[in-house]
Each structure stands twice: as C-alpha cells, then as structure tokens.
Amino acid sequence: xxxxxxxxxxxxxxxxxxxxxxxxxxxxxxxxxxxxxxxxxxxxxxxxxxxxxxxxxxxxxxxxxxxxxxxxxxxxxxxxxxxxxxxxxxxxxxxxxxxxxxxxxxxxxxxxxxxxxxxxxxxxxxxxxxxxxxxxxxxxxxxxxxxxxxxxxxxxxxxxxxxxxxxxxxxxxxxxxxxxxxxxxxxxxxxxxxxxxxxxxxxxxxxxxxxxxxxxxxxxxxxxxxxxxxxxxxxxxxx
Numbered sequence: 001x002x003x004x005x006x007x008x009x010x011x012x013x014x015x016x017x018x019x020x021x022x023x024x025x026x027x028x029x030x031x032x033x034x035x036x037x038x039x040x041x042x043x044x045x046x047x048x049x050x051x052x053x054x055x056x057x058x059x060x061x062x063x064x065x066x067x068x069x070x071x072x073x074x075x076x077x078x079x080x081x082x083x084x085x086x087x088x089x090x091x092x093x094x095x096x097x098x099x100x101x102x103x104x105x106x107x108x109x110x111x112x113x114x115x116x117x118x119x120x121x122x123x124x125x126x127x128x129x130x131x132x133x134x135x136x137x138x139x140x141x142x143x144x145x146x147x148x149x150x151x152x153x154x155x156x157x158x159x160x161x162x163x164x165x166x167x168x169x170x171x172x173x174x175x176x177x178x179x180x181x182x183x184x185x186x187x188x189x190x191x192x193x194x195x196x197x198x199x200x201x202x203x204x205x206x207x208x209x210x211x212x213x214x215x216x217x218x219x220x221x222x223x224x225x226x227x228x229x230x231x232x233x234x235x236x237x238x239x
Contacts, residue, residue, distance in 0.1 A: 108138045
C-alpha cells in the first residue's frame with residue numbers, strides 16, 4: 001500500500017493547485033464565467049477524492065487481492081457530468097431551449113461509471129466482462145450523441161462556439177477513450193499491470209482530462225468575442 005501513496009498524494013496536490021490556477025486563468029466575463037467555474041470545480045472535486053484515497057477512505061480490498069478505490073468512482077460520477085454539461089452547452093450555443101441532450105448524456109455517463117464499478121467489483125469473470133461491455137455501450141451512446149445530434153446542431157448554429165465545441169470534444173473523447181482500455185488491461189481486467197502502475201496511469205489520465213483539458217478549454221473560451229455568446233435559436237427540425 002505504501003507504493004500507492006505517492007501517486008495519490010501527487011494527484012491531490014496537482015488537482016488542488018490546478019483548480020486554483022484554472023480559475024485564475026479562466027475567462028471572468030459573464031457570458032463565459034460558468035465554463036471557468038465548471039473547469040475549476042472539477043479538479044477541486046478530484047483533489048477531494050485523491051485526499052480521501054490517500055487517507056485510505058473508501059478503499060476496498062477484494063478477496064482476489066485487488067484494491068478498489070470507491071472515492072475514484074465517486075469523483076468520476078460527479079466530475080464527468082460537469083464536463084459533459086459544459087461541452088454540450090458550448091455545442092448548443094448556451095441556449096436553454098437547446099438543452100435537450102444534456103440529460104441523456106449525463107444519464108448515460110452515470111451508467112457508464114456505475115457499470116464500470118460493478119465490473120470491478122464482480123467476482124465472476126463472465127459478469128465482470130458483461131458489466132464492462134455494458135459500460136462501453138453507454139460510452140458509445142455518449143459519443144453518438146456528441147458526434148451526432150449535438151454536432152449537427154452546433155454546425156447549424158455555426159460561428160466561433162462551434163469551433164470551440166469541436167476542438168474540446170476531440171480532446172475529451174481522445175482522453176476518455178483511453179480509460180476503458182486502461183480498465184481492460186489493468187488489475188480489474190486482464191491484470192497486465194499491478195495496482196501501483198494502475199494508479200500512475202489513472203493519475204496521468206485524470207490530470208490530462210481535468211487539469212490540462214480545463215486549461216485548454218478555458219483558454220479557447222477566453223479567445224471568443226462576446227458576439228459568439230449570442231444565443232441563436234434552432235427550429236425543431238434542426239435539433
């Protein structure tokens with residue numbers, strides 16, 4: 001367990017400092033302030049989870065010898081919907097009438113995290129991979145919504161926000177696509193590397209998905225003109 005402490009402590013420090021740095025760096029204009037708030041609160045929540053894991057809270061030791069960090073899944077089930085909400089809002093140009101896709105994306109995201117946890121907790125090998133496949137199915141649903149209807153709406157609206165949505169979407173999907181691969185290859189899946197290596201890999205992924213992505217995303221919003229935040233509307237057929 002001692003070997004696991006270092007990546008967890010580093011995760012806490014990087015996430016805590018990243019949260020402050022993103023807020024200091026982010027756009028404070030009213031039109032885009034909520035995105036700065038989204039991206040700064042995400043690593044703060046992650047820092048809380050890393051602190052809990054460092055202190056041994058919510059740590060399950062399975063009969064197989066595998067360690068499950070419940071705080072990690074609690075972090076993901078809170079932070080990933082925040083990231084997705086901000087992303088969809090950008091794609092739909094911030095208009096409340098266009099918020100149709102936020103709820104299904106968030107529900108699929110929650111299912112993806114919960115079923116991933118169920119797979120990690122499963123003692124039966126077949127059940128483990130059934131839950132993993134169902135988690136991946138939920139992720140595919142998220143991808144379909146983001147690349148399908150939300151992207152079509154973003155292109156119909158056009159403008160600078162569409163470019164921001166497309167760029168942020170590409171970044172997030174690339175990073176998020178590595179998580180299921182890490183799950184499948186790690187100790188909860190095929191066991192090709194141990195819990196310590198698993199902690200380091202997830203640390204890199206988490207920092208990339210929360211801190212680096214937060215900086216990149218808020219920097220893009222910071223470059224937008226105020227006109228880009230003009231809430232255009234779409235007809236029902238365009239949604």
